[in-house]
Amino acid sequence: MDIMADNVTSATIERKPKVVARDVNVYYGEKHALKGVSIDIPEKSVTAFIGPSGCGKSTFLRCINRMNDTISTARIEGKIEIDGKDIYDPALDVVQLRARVGMVFQKPNPFPKSIYENVVYGPRIHGIARSKSDLDEIVVSSLQKAGLYEEVKDRLDDSGTSLSGGQQQRLCIARAIAVGPEVILMDEPCSALDPIATARIEELIDELRSNFTIIIVTHSMQQAARVSQKTAFFHLGVLVEEGPTDQIFTKPRDKRTQDYITGRFG
Numbered sequence: 684m685d686i687m688a689d690n691v692t693s694a695t696i697e698r699k700p701k702v703v704a705r706d707v708n709v710y711y712g713e714k715h716a717l718k719g720v721s722i723d724i725p726e727k728s729v730t731a732f733i734g735p736s737g738c739g740k741s742t743f744l745r746c747i748n749r750m751n752d753t754i755s756t757a758r759i760e761g762k763i764e765i766d767g768k769d770i771y772d773p774a775l776d777v778v779q780l781r782a783r784v785g786m787v788f789q790k791p792n793p794f795p796k797s798i799y800e801n802v803v804y805g806p807r808i809h810g811i812a813r814s815k816s817d818l819d820e821i822v823v824s825s826l827q828k829a830g831l832y833e834e835v836k837d838r839l840d841d842s843g844t845s846l847s848g849g850q851q852q853r854l855c856i857a858r859a860i861a862v863g864p865e866v867i868l869m870d871e872p873c874s875a876l877d878p879i880a881t882a883r884i885e886e887l888i889d890e891l892r893s894n895f896t897i898i899i900v901t902h903s904m905q906q907a908a909r910v911s912q913k914t915a916f917f918h919l920g921v922l923v924e925e926g927p928t929d930q931i932f933t934k935p936r937d938k939r940t941q942d943y944i945t946g947r948f949g
């Protein structure tokens with residue numbers, strides 16, 4: 684038997700951690716929504732968060748770019764580091780953090796502006812580019828990386844909202860990429876899309892992982908299995924099990940993970 688192929692596939696060789704979380708707890712008022720979560724998120728790969736509704740996947744995702752700061756009742760304890768730096772350090776600039784850690788939401792949410800303006804919005808407010816030619820370059824490269832350029836290159840002045848749902852989601856990915864993030868958080872990015880648009884986004888995620896650290900929340904176990912190299916299973920606010928995706932889906936260690944992936948609950 685080929686031991687290398689069985690045990691040490693490229694997917695199971697863990698890369699350097701980009702995001703490190705230790706004993707993270709989140710409360711919404713009295714509700715203890717996330718309980719003692721610790722995980723390393725490897726760089727330049729895709730990590731999937733799976734688990735039944737309400738288990739805390741989105742809550743944890745939102746901790747990674749401090750989106751929970753915007754929820755007045757939310758309180759977070761524990762430590763999250765990106766490249767070894769505490770992102771909850773009071774001296775840290777949250778606007779800069781959100782440029783480094785982009786986010787793509789469940790429902791495509793382009794601004795009611797042109798395709799061009801959607802992409803240059805972030806680079807403008809972050810002062811990344813000011814001249815027209817720099818902005819033009821960012822628009823082309825971001826749309827190319829998001830796999831949308833060929834479809835929209837002749838209508839960059841059309842409204843972003845005139846695109847199909849799948850194109851709008853790729854535009855939102857282009858908008859996130861335009862500010863040069865290192866991490867991209869995706870909260871069920873395909874849940875509003877048809878199977879063809881979903882397949883296109885999944886292909887794109889696979890291409891993007893060579894340059895970005897991607898974390899995706901998904902309700903679809905098939906999607907987690909297709910796109911991710913690492914999977915974390917959450918249940919009732921607890922991170923039950925995490926590991927290489929192939930191991931989580933073929934040899935889960937915890938009965939709760941096994942019950943979930945075999946469709947016994949959730």
Ligand SMILES: Nc1ncnc2c1ncn2[C@@H]1O[C@H](COP(=O)(O)OP(=O)(O)OP(=O)(O)O)[C@@H](O)[C@H]1O
Pocket residue numbers: 711714716734735736737738739740741742743754756
């Ligand atoms: N803004 C909020 N205020 C109060 N409670 C919240 C808030 N957001 C989430 N919760 C609660 O925290 C728990 C975790 O929610 P979260 O949205 O993180 O779960 P999830 O696993 O992402 O769920 P889903 O798969 O349905 O999106 C749930 O019990 C939810 O009701």
